[in-house]
Amino acid sequence: MGKTILCACEDVTLSEVRRAFARGHRDLESVKRYTGFGTGPCQGKSCLAAVVQELLRLGATPAEINPFTPRPPAQPVDFGTLAGIDPDTLPLDEGVPVPPTPRPPVPASSGPVPERASVVIVGGGILGLSLAHQLALRGVTDVLVLERSYLNAGASGRNGGGVRAQWSTPTMVRLGLRSLQLFRSFAGETGVNVWFRRGGYLFLAPDGAQVERLERNHAVQRQQGMRTRIVSPDEACTIVPELDRSRFVAASWNPDDGVVFPWPFLWGYAAAAQARGVTVRTFTPVSGIEVSGGLVRSVLTPHGRVRCDTLVNACGAWSPEVARLAGVALPNRPTRHEILVSGPLKPWLGPLVSNLGNGLYFSQSQRGEIVGGMGDPTEPAGISHGSTLRFLSRFSRAITELVPGTAGVPVMRQWAGNYDVTPDNNPILGPAGPANFFQLSGFVGHGFMMAPAVTEIVADALTGRARDEILDRFSLDRFERGPAVREDFIIG
Amino acid sequence: MGPPMARLPDPRFATDCTVHLDGRAVPARTGESVASALLAAGERVLSRSAKYHRPRGPFCLSGSCGSCLVRIDGEPNRRACRTPCRDGMRVETQNGWPDAVHDLLGVIDRLTPGGLDVHHMLTRPRLANEALVAFTRRLAGSGRMPDRASPRGPAASHETFDALVLGAGPAGLSAAEVLAGAGVRLLLVERDRIPGGRLRAGLEPDAAPDGWPAEVARAVLSSGGEVALATSATSLWHDGGAPVCLLVGEEPRRTRVVRAPRILVCTGGHARPPTFEGNDLPGIHSGRALALALAEHGVLPGRRVAVLGTGPEPEALLARFAAAGLQATAVTTPVARARGRGAVRSLDLADGGRVPCDVVAQGAPPTPAPDLLRALGVGVDWDPALEAFTPRVLRDGATGIAGLYAAGEVARPGTAAEAVSWGRRAGEAARG
Ligand SMILES: Cc1cc2nc3c(=O)[nH]c(=O)nc-3n(C[C@H](O)[C@H](O)[C@H](O)COP(=O)(O)OP(=O)(O)OC[C@H]3O[C@@H](n4cnc5c(N)ncnc54)[C@H](O)[C@@H]3O)c2cc1C
Numbered sequence: 001m002g003k004t005i006l007c008a009c010e011d012v013t014l015s016e017v018r019r020a021f022a023r024g025h026r027d028l029e030s031v032k033r034y035t036g037f038g039t040g041p042c043q044g045k046s047c048l049a050a051v052v053q054e055l056l057r058l059g060a061t062p063a064e065i066n067p068f069t070p071r072p073p074a075q076p077v078d079f080g081t082l083a084g085i086d087p088d089t090l091p092l093d094e095g096v097p098v099p100p101t102p103r104p105p106v107p108a109s110s111g112p113v114p115e116r117a118s119v120v121i122v123g124g125g126i127l128g129l130s131l132a133h134q135l136a137l138r139g140v141t142d143v144l145v146l147e148r149s150y151l152n153a154g155a156s157g158r159n160g161g162g163v164r165a166q167w168s169t170p171t172m173v174r175l176g177l178r179s180l181q182l183f184r185s186f187a188g189e190t191g192v193n194v195w196f197r198r199g200g201y202l203f204l205a206p207d208g209a210q211v212e213r214l215e216r217n218h219a220v221q222r223q224q225g226m227r228t229r230i231v232s233p234d235e236a237c238t239i240v241p242e243l244d245r246s247r248f249v250a251a252s253w254n255p256d257d258g259v260v261f262p263w264p265f266l267w268g269y270a271a272a273a274q275a276r277g278v279t280v281r282t283f284t285p286v287s288g289i290e291v292s293g294g295l296v297r298s299v300l301t302p303h304g305r306v307r308c309d310t311l312v313n314a315c316g317a318w319s320p321e322v323a324r325l326a327g328v329a330l331p332n333r334p335t336r337h338e339i340l341v342s343g344p345l346k347p348w349l350g351p352l353v354s355n356l357g358n359g360l361y362f363s364q365s366q367r368g369e370i371v372g373g374m375g376d377p378t379e380p381a382g383i384s385h386g387s388t389l390r391f392l393s394r395f396s397r398a399i400t401e402l403v404p405g406t407a408g409v410p411v412m413r414q415w416a417g418n419y420d421v422t423p424d425n426n427p428i429l430g431p432a433g434p435a436n437f438f439q440l441s442g443f444v445g446h447g448f449m450m451a452p453a454v455t456e457i458v459a460d461a462l463t464g465r466a467r468d469e470i471l472d473r474f475s476l477d478r479f480e481r482g483p484a485v486r487e488d489f490i491i492g
Numbered sequence: 493m494g495p496p497m498a499r500l501p502d503p504r505f506a507t508d509c510t511v512h513l514d515g516r517a518v519p520a521r522t523g524e525s526v527a528s529a530l531l532a533a534g535e536r537v538l539s540r541s542a543k544y545h546r547p548r549g550p551f552c553l554s555g556s557c558g559s560c561l562v563r564i565d566g567e568p569n570r571r572a573c574r575t576p577c578r579d580g581m582r583v584e585t586q587n588g589w590p591d592a593v594h595d596l597l598g599v600i601d602r603l604t605p606g607g608l609d610v611h612h613m614l615t616r617p618r619l620a621n622e623a624l625v626a627f628t629r630r631l632a633g634s635g636r637m638p639d640r641a642s643p644r645g646p647a648a649s650h651e652t653f654d655a656l657v658l659g660a661g662p663a664g665l666s667a668a669e670v671l672a673g674a675g676v677r678l679l680l681v682e683r684d685r686i687p688g689g690r691l692r693a694g695l696e697p698d699a700a701p702d703g704w705p706a707e708v709a710r711a712v713l714s715s716g717g718e719v720a721l722a723t724s725a726t727s728l729w730h731d732g733g734a735p736v737c738l739l740v741g742e743e744p745r746r747t748r749v750v751r752a753p754r755i756l757v758c759t760g761g762h763a764r765p766p767t768f769e770g771n772d773l774p775g776i777h778s779g780r781a782l783a784l785a786l787a788e789h790g791v792l793p794g795r796r797v798a799v800l801g802t803g804p805e806p807e808a809l810l811a812r813f814a815a816a817g818l819q820a821t822a823v824t825t826p827v828a829r830a831r832g833r834g835a836v837r838s839l840d841l842a843d844g845g846r847v848p849c850d851v852v853a854q855g856a857p858p859t860p861a862p863d864l865l866r867a868l869g870v871g872v873d874w875d876p877a878l879e880a881f882t883p884r885v886l887r888d889g890a891t892g893i894a895g896l897y898a899a900g901e902v903a904r905p906g907t908a909a910e911a912v913s914w915g916r917r918a919g920e921a922a923r924g
Contacts, residue, residue: 002829003544003607005772008551008765009558011543013607034611040542041558041569045762046551049859049880053767065874067866067881073727073738074863075555076569081645081740084747089650090731098730098869098893188616195625242637264611343561343569344542344633366625367542368633389729389738389749404641408567 006054007047009040017054027064027107027283030150031055033157033263036367038068041076041343041412063105070097071413072387076343080407082396090393092378095338095386095416106149109284109303116307117144117279119462120299121314122286122322125156126262126451127440128314129269132278134459141277144306146299148285151266154316156448158417160339160371162352162363163449164201164257165226168217168489171470173224175453182452183260192268194260195366199350201257202239204248204402206357213356214252217489221254228254240349242403248355259352259363259371262448289326289437296326296434310462312438317383317418319428319441328433331479332442333381333421337373338391340414342406344368353402354491360398361491370409374398375445375491381421387414419445424484429458429474438462439476444490498792499532500816505790509579514591520577523685524789527553527560527572530583532791536774536835537593538562538572539586539634543608544601547592547834549774552763553781555683555724556861559772561634562586567642568635573781576685576722576742586634593834597631645740648747653679653717655922656737656752658725658864661689662699662908663900663915664758665708667889670919672711679750680712681739683724686788689760690901690908693783695808699908720748725759728867735868735896754895754922757865758915761858761901764880766800769829775836779809779853786816794851798823798839804907806855813853821847857905865902869893878905889918897922 004014012035025034028051037051038044044067052065119135121128124147132145151157163183165176183196205211214230221228231253233245239253270280288300289311298307315322317334345368352363362372374395392414400407422428422442427450432439440458443450457468478484499505507519511526513535520529527550530538536549538560550560553573560572563584572583585592614624657668660682668680686692687705709719723741730736735755739748763778765771779799785791796819799809806822813820826842830852839847862872862883870891872881882904889897899918900911 002605002769003546003601004767004769005541005546006767008541008548008772011541011546014767015607019609041561042556043863045861045863046557046765049764050767052874052881053879062874067872070863070866072729072867074867075724075726076571077726077738077740078642078645080642081747084645085648085738085749089749090736091733093731093733096728096730096867098867100866100869100871101892102871104871185618187621188618191612191615193611193613193615193621193624195628197625197629267611343635345568346633346636347629348637366629366632386730389727389731389736400644405638407644408638408642410569 006050007037007040009042010036012037014054017051018058021055021058026060027150028052028066029068032068033152034267043071043413044068061107063107066104071415072096073411076410076412078408078410079396079400082392082411083400083407085389085393087390087393087397090388090390092376092388092390094384095388097386107283110282113281113284113301113303113306114144114279118142118308119310119312120306120308121145121312122299123147123314123316124151124266124270124280124282125154125314125316126265126448127316127443127455128312129266129273130451131312131314131440131455131458132273132280133269134455135462136273136276136278138459138463140463143278145278145280146284146286146301147280147282150282151270152263155417155420156266157263158339158415159262159448160361160363160373161260161262161365161448162201162361163260164254166201166203166217166221166228166252166254166257168220168487169485170220170224171473172487173221173226175450177224178453179449179451180256180258186265186268190268190272192264192271194264194268196258196260197366198256198258199352200253200255202236202351202353203252204236204353204355205250206248206355210356211250214250218252226254227256228252239351240353242348242405244402244404247402257352259365261366286322286325291326291434294434296437310436310438312440314440316441316447317420319420319439323432323439326433326437328437330428330432330439330441331423332428334383334418335379335381335421336384336416337375337419337445338387338414338416339371339373340392340395341365341369341371341412342409343412345370345409355398355402358398359491360395360402362399369412370406372399383418385416387416420447423479425487425490426484427454427474428476430471430476432476446490500790500792502790509577511577511581511583513583514585521789522578523576525573526562526564526575526577526583528785528789528791529577530572531785531793532789537585539592540588540595540597542634544604545595545597546601546772547774548772551765551776552778553785554763554778556762557765563635566639568638645747646745648749650749653677653750653752655754655756656750657681657756657758659689659758659760660687660705661758661760661900662691662911664756665705666912666915667756667758667899667919667922668712669708670916671923672715672717674923675715676923677715678712678717679752680717680719681723681725682721685722687719687721690780692788693780694787695780695783695805695812696908700912725864728864730868754897756889756918756922757898757902758900759861759864759902761905762861763854764856764859766827766854768827771830773830773832773836774834775832775850776830776852777854779806779855782853783809783812786812792816792818795819796821796849797851797853798847798849799853799855800827801855805857809853809855821849823847858901860904861902865891865896865898868896870896887917888921889914890921
């Protein structure tokens, strides 16, 4: 039997689409992420109809074949061309795509909800799902994860996949190191590949003030046993020869940091937790929370009410919305963060490179794309998922300046997610309002790399095994106790 | 290797320059696409595919698919079908070892008849998994990073027009004609160097008179507008709360950020690949694109052409290929598989028949291309008869989004004559 190729860019066969569907990836956004179809240079132009025809034959519903969100640019454009646009001429706005009216129908819930569950986790991002997995490992399997959309719809499916232990405080370094360990063992443990590649992180300091910052962090990291070194521009250029060495004065290099492919973590955690008895329901939003006597009693979904003993809010940028359903105010301020990928290139870039001067960061994915982002100081708070030309021009100016060779590389796709920003850039952990309403949010732009370590600790706390200091350090009432210690080593 | 392709022996199609493919000299015509010159030279394999290292060559020849990416003058992932030939141009195949034609890694395809399950393979033990990650990273990606820095693009200009018409095919031309006639100062954008779109393939000679595209261009100029040829409308964004289009011109290199209160999207559809076993073999192409290469550059796509599909367009293709001296066979029943190594050699039909051929022309209509329209909020519906998503565009070209219009095959496949009248209605609606 030869192959029928439905997506020629990513080499996705007819049988791969069938396998994805059989495994429960039924809607187009999920099939796209699971098979990779539509993510290559043609961006789905020549394969979308063929995949939909097949999904319909397999029994997909009309709502399940809503076409995936179109991502600019519709035709590839070089970084060098985009760098010719002055971003100041392009005021920031909501971006594209503008959602259509009426909104397309949403697929049906992936199954019925039970009448009760010991632990209900709202939000099927990396934090919610890894917590479910950690609870299951501890024998707590009466757990229900409720996700409003498909897995990977939130920041966990939109991030850059950078994972590091180069942080500025002993606590964050410890969590980063533990997560790196868990990333390494993930494939073996769950049987799902996540393409963890230890290529290191290279932080570039363009001036003396940034060098001092790197040196302070370096001391903290060495104390924790890390191999971080401060290196000269010449040495940095032996690690990434394409860098323009005149653009920075020193760099901080840890060869043990790395990058992952984010999407499979969510299926991997979900499958591992479900294999132990946890229930995961996609396309099932929580629309209300019932509180009485100082406790959450149940959550409301379109498919019924679920009673619970503990409710965990793991909704990332949407956590304040969900907390409000229980009358709880969280200080999180969601803020859009844009990101892009180039077309696939042969391996040339080992580490994730971050320029502390302007927030530019980029790495090379397992498939060879340059993946990168750059925060925008003019970005207002508020959830937004639109893409802007302004971002393309800002990013392209920054990357072509630092890596002049990228001028002739075409950009393939851009998109956006939301950082879940807190006043001190640290997460919010522990109960807030009702005593059994547990918060697991506020991971800014580094929740992916924190999730494995943090959820281990949270699972220990929820099962009464151990209580780590981060539960006090990162509790909501820290903001009332006095000035909180701000994490300043945030990128993007 | 496939049979040598060639050009019609007509002095109009004489080659006048040379491009180099992996060091081999290929005669070409200045300004024709690299893909067209390579097809005429019988060079069909331009890269190897991402996972299975299957041979890849141009399919759509019109910028819709991603199958013709090559390295050109040291820059990776260039589309051979969108890059005009220049004398001395260096073209390199991608992702083959040692090159795309002789790729030794093609063995991956043969060893994995049922495909690979990349998510679950070799996850343990850890050493095996780490070796897998290291190995697949080396195989991944297609183009190599540029060897040197190319200059940054020119500073972008910011411009405003009364109307922006994207695409100078039958729909865009007739919309532009109406607007220009009403004195609207418009910018008509065409990614090719010659206006006309599908009319240039000559498959529907009655759809419009010969000199019409040039006439429309003159009308646009005389109403104070501009025609931008060899200029690609890369996408529509919404920066600053209003639609904005980024135009990239090839020769001269030019970057333009354009705003207009009326935008008419007439950029045509996407060629639709067939879906049978072996459907990605080099030698299988969009029929309309083959007809265009034949009409403009005398490219003979092969000796024996199998034309897929029924209806006026496949019939016109058959007639066109036969007139050029090729043996053309109509394939009107379902195809089970394409056979061949490195290039198509025959088609097995579902009814047991077999069609020997060295090129396959896809005659099925293109799928609509709602990408640009969706950016600004136009919804789409699955059309079971067309087996494609169609954007919500009315008969008069309105989209429900203020100032945004569409006409022609970007919205729905049809004849060129239908596109002409749809474009006219859209022009009238936009004129107000
Ligand atoms: C562009 C970008 C790049 C980033 N790069 C990195 C990086 O390199 N490394 C890193 O570690 N981190 C990175 N981050 C941050 C990281 O992605 C996030 O911190 C992390 O994914 C947060 O996970 P989460 O589970 O809290 O949130 P999410 O993944 O957003 O999950 C929350 C889920 O809750 C669901 N939800 C919301 N409301 C409801 C409701 N009412 N009912 C049910 N479900 C609901 C949402 O649909 C969503 O799926 C990046 C973020 C962005 C946006």
